[in-house]
Amino acid sequence: MATIKDVAARAGVAVGTASRVLSGSPQTSPDSRRRVLAAAAELGYIANGPARSLRRARTDVLGLLVSDIRSPFFSELAHAAEQEARAHGYTVILANANEDAAQADAVLDVFAAQRIDGLLLSPQGPKTPRLEALIAANLPIVLLNRSIDGVDAPLYGTDNAGGVAQALAWLQRRGHRDVAFIGGPESFSTGAERHDAYLAGREAHGISTDDALIDAGDFLADGAEAAMRRILDRGVTPTAVFGANGQTTLGAMRAVRERLGAEAASRIEFVSFDDVEWFAFMSPPVSAVRNDATGIGRAGVRGLLSLIGGGTAASERIPTTFVDRSEGAAA
Amino acid sequence: MATIKDVAARAGVAVGTASRVLSGSPQTSPDSRRRVLAAAAELGYIANGPARSLRRARTDVLGLLVSDIRSPFFSELAHAAEQEARAHGYTVILANANEDAAQADAVLDVFAAQRIDGLLLSPQGPKTPRLEALIAANLPIVLLNRSIDGVDAPLYGTDNAGGVAQALAWLQRRGHRDVAFIGGPESFSTGAERHDAYLAGREAHGISTDDALIDAGDFLADGAEAAMRRILDRGVTPTAVFGANGQTTLGAMRAVRERLGAEAASRIEFVSFDDVEWFAFMSPPVSAVRNDATGIGRAGVRGLLSLIGGGTAASERIPTTFVDRSEGAAA
DNA sequence: TTCCGTCATGGAATCGTTTCCATAGCTCCG
DNA sequence: CGGAGCTATGGAAACGATTCCATGACGGAA
Numbered sequence A, B: 001m002a003t004i005k006d007v008a009a010r011a012g013v014a015v016g017t018a019s020r021v022l023s024g025s026p027q028t029s030p031d032s033r034r035r036v037l038a039a040a041a042e043l044g045y046i047a048n049g050p051a052r053s054l055r056r057a058r059t060d061v062l063g064l065l066v067s068d069i070r071s072p073f074f075s076e077l078a079h080a081a082e083q084e085a086r087a088h089g090y091t092v093i094l095a096n097a098n099e100d101a102a103q104a105d106a107v108l109d110v111f112a113a114q115r116i117d118g119l120l121l122s123p124q125g126p127k128t129p130r131l132e133a134l135i136a137a138n139l140p141i142v143l144l145n146r147s148i149d150g151v152d153a154p155l156y157g158t159d160n161a162g163g164v165a166q167a168l169a170w171l172q173r174r175g176h177r178d179v180a181f182i183g184g185p186e187s188f189s190t191g192a193e194r195h196d197a198y199l200a201g202r203e204a205h206g207i208s209t210d211d212a213l214i215d216a217g218d219f220l221a222d223g224a225e226a227a228m229r230r231i232l233d234r235g236v237t238p239t240a241v242f243g244a245n246g247q248t249t250l251g252a253m254r255a256v257r258e259r260l261g262a263e264a265a266s267r268i269e270f271v272s273f274d275d276v277e278w279f280a281f282m283s284p285p286v287s288a289v290r291n292d293a294t295g296i297g298r299a300g301v302r303g304l305l306s307l308i309g310g311g312t313a314a315s316e317r318i319p320t321t322f323v324d325r326s327e328g329a330a331a
Numbered sequence C: 001t002t003c004c005g006t007c008a009t010g011g012a013a014t015c016g017t018t019t020c021c022a023t024a025g026c027t028c029c030g
Numbered sequence D: 001c002g003g004a005g006c007t008a009t010g011g012a013a014a015c016g017a018t019t020c021c022a023t024g025a026c027g028g029a030a
Helices: A004-011 A015-022 A030-043 A049-056 A072-087 A101-114 A129-136 A160-173 A189-201 A221-233 A246-265 A277-281 A293-308 B004-011 B015-022 B030-043 B049-056 B072-087 B101-114 B129-136 B160-173 B189-201 B221-233 B246-265 B277-281 B293-308
Strands: A061-066 A091-096 A118-121 A141-144 A155-158 A179-183 A214-216 A240-243 A269-273 A287-290 A316-318 A321-323 B061-066 B091-096 B118-121 B141-144 B155-158 B179-183 B214-216 B240-243 B269-273 B287-290 B316-318 B321-323
Touching: A004 A015, A004 A030, A015 A030, A049 B049, A049 B101, A061 A072, A061 A101, A072 A091, A072 A293, A072 B072, A072 B091, A072 B101, A091 A101, A091 B072, A091 B091, A101 A129, A101 B049, A101 B072, A118 A293, A141 A293, A155 A160, A155 A293, A160 A189, A160 A240, A160 A269, A160 A287, A160 A316, A160 A321, A179 A189, A179 A221, A179 A246, A189 A214, A214 A221, A221 A246, A240 A246, A246 A269, A277 B277, A293 A316, B004 B015, B004 B030, B015 B030, B061 B072, B061 B101, B072 B091, B072 B293, B091 B101, B101 B129, B118 B293, B141 B293, B155 B160, B155 B293, B160 B189, B160 B240, B160 B269, B160 B287, B160 B316, B160 B321, B179 B189, B179 B221, B179 B246, B189 B214, B214 B221, B221 B246, B240 B246, B246 B269, B293 B316
Parallel strands: A061 A091, A061 A118, A118 A141, A141 A155, A155 A316, A179 A214, A179 A240, A240 A269, A269 A287, B061 B091, B061 B118, B118 B141, B141 B155, B155 B316, B179 B214, B179 B240, B240 B269, B269 B287
Antiparallel strands: A287 A321, B287 B321
């Protein structure tokens, strides 16, 4: 590949001048500008990123660490983050930690070796040694969706309280009193926030405060299925079920169908935190609180770029949208 | 951050020796090995990737260019590719082109600037100038799922013919004669291959060869819905519908429900190329040809690494799995 | 004992940029 | 007409690693 030396030679200037032209320094004459740009175009010159990064001590690369890009939330977030980053001249390197702290640490080492300018982190659990090292090294970091104890970085995530409030309002409008709530793990900040918001808001929305109607799973279908079974085993008869995330709602639906049969199950309304494409096809259709993963990804990148630029960044709770698919609702 | 100079100083050796130890050269004494490794550990030394890349003229970075990471197929593929690459010491940078050739070209420039060692490319359309430049520069490239005219790179993709054969066999087992087929754009190699395989195989599987039953959309729900309506407008009455991808099947279902009503629609069986999570919840459930996106991603990375290593790589068609969700099928 | 070969090491060159520093050529003004 | 100030430029240093080359130490063989 052509180097800047080739460009300079062809343009008949020194490499310093060529560099100034190509990086847009104002200290250049129109004449050398013209000749350098022409030479660069003729040679198809593309600057060597590693060399530039070495000299400038910045890479214009961001690291994105998620648990699993296959989840719709993260794939949407990753798409938005990549678009936003590229619009600002940054590149994104992607890694999955699969909810495994050891893998997360391995990835952080790779990121450190690449000398990323900033980190978009969806925490995989408690703080790890590598993460502490990066924080100590003053790497700009923003957190996505989940917080993490002892890490003082801005958090860009779903407005869990607001989303739960939307669901509660809908349950009230639909006249439900006996509502089963299947939560997620308390160890996830998302699980805890949704749970707390539900407990805090249910009474004001005319919903039974019987704790027999409440149980928690692990944010996965199987755990939620077991939780729903435990609730039904207590002899309560909910008219609606609120799942704290998409997989949870799915698991709860399985348990209800299995225990009560398809017929009776179709008379129970489900509402879910997290909207999932196929909720529209259920009978009855499932209404849902939709996360704005795109908004979170964009806001996260913007916050991170602000930190990189030496500015500040504040946590943001990105509002959810409620998708009402109940009978009476407008299409 | 600590540099190799710091490590060498602390270990009391020259930088050359430190470098040899850290990069595992055999030309080192046990004594200096011990001291350098200890110094590196104490300083938390992590080699500067850009500096190393500059000198070695390789980055250990792969570029992954897809149309949209939000599609389940690509997010699964990206997950697998990232895992496989990391297992071999490579990092993946991600970019979405959104089916837009201009964006794809912009991304290729970024990749070139990053001096990626290899490119995993899901083509966005015909060959572009930047792509030609990269090919001319001898960048190792593999294609994912779609081929592209005039590019002689190994292709890792779904076995479209095999998948269609699985669907045809299922249609035959279920005794369908009047089958509607909604294809995709002929300009996509996937669309063309599935279409061709269907035409070539239908007669042998006892399926009507009436071309009134065939139409094509754009691989998106709306286009497929329109195509399905056109078929129904021709007065034919299919007992089953075969959608050439997930969105296509979804669109066809919408058209059928709208035209025939939910009742009649539930007597039509759907089969789809591409399996989608919620097909299990349809009534009746939708059977599907499942792409092995993970297999494609892994095979693609392995092929690319072989090319990077100076070896060869051959195109592979990754087999599909048929997910039979029809009444009689075993769970 | 001497010589040769092997092996670990130190030091320097190198990769391709950016940026600093010194200088040469201008313009402008007194 | 001469000097001050400004701008564009050439040349070189610097970024942090790898790798080449030369040297010194050591061991074995004659």
